[in-house]
Amino acid sequence: MERTYLMVKPDGVQRNLAGEIISRFEKKGFKIVGLKMLRISREMAEKHYGEHAGKPFFESLVGFITSGPVVAFVIEGKDAVSAARDMMGATNPLKAAPGTIRGAYGIDIGRNIIHGSDSLESAAREISLFFKEEELVEYSREVDGWIYE
Ligand code: DAT
Numbered sequence: 001m002e003r004t005y006l007m008v009k010p011d012g013v014q015r016n017l018a019g020e021i022i023s024r025f026e027k028k029g030f031k032i033v034g035l036k037m038l039r040i041s042r043e044m045a046e047k048h049y050g051e052h053a054g055k056p057f058f059e060s061l062v063g064f065i066t067s068g069p070v071v072a073f074v075i076e077g078k079d080a081v082s083a084a085r086d087m088m089g090a091t092n093p094l095k096a097a098p099g100t101i102r103g104a105y106g107i108d109i110g111r112n113i114i115h116g117s118d119s120l121e122s123a124a125r126e127i128s129l130f131f132k133e134e135e136l137v138e139y140s141r142e143v144d145g146w147i148y149e
């Protein structure tokens, strides 16, 4: 089982989409093992998006992600990293398939509603950047027998 880091960005929170987005991952069958609302500091944003430092959109990306509260959560399940990326859709919402989160709710690339880790390595790094060990919860679910064969 994998864990991945997901985050409803400030536009998703402002547009009252946080519940809808979390709900998609719940309904899919993934287990939520961490969940909180926070306001990202500039330092955290620069760390989180470190791979994009120096790119032309970096400053506006950091400005945007720190512009309002986000809802951060961690899901656990089979192939969680790539499955969550597929559920999010392409980075540019106009190019994202209609059934995906970005495809369903977004238009501009700089307002694409959700973040999700792009690899197991980024997932581990991002989870530890945003969550303390004691904020992640381990529990079993009866329903897992109806989700996994
Ligand atoms: P993703 O969020 O799909 O992992 P990414 O890691 O390449 O995409 O970029 C991080 C965020 O930066 C992305 O969600 C939106 C913004 N972004 C990426 N490419 C951009 C571009 N060409 N112009 C403006 N914003 C961009």
Ligand code: MG
Pocket: 116, 118
């Ligand atoms: Mg990325």
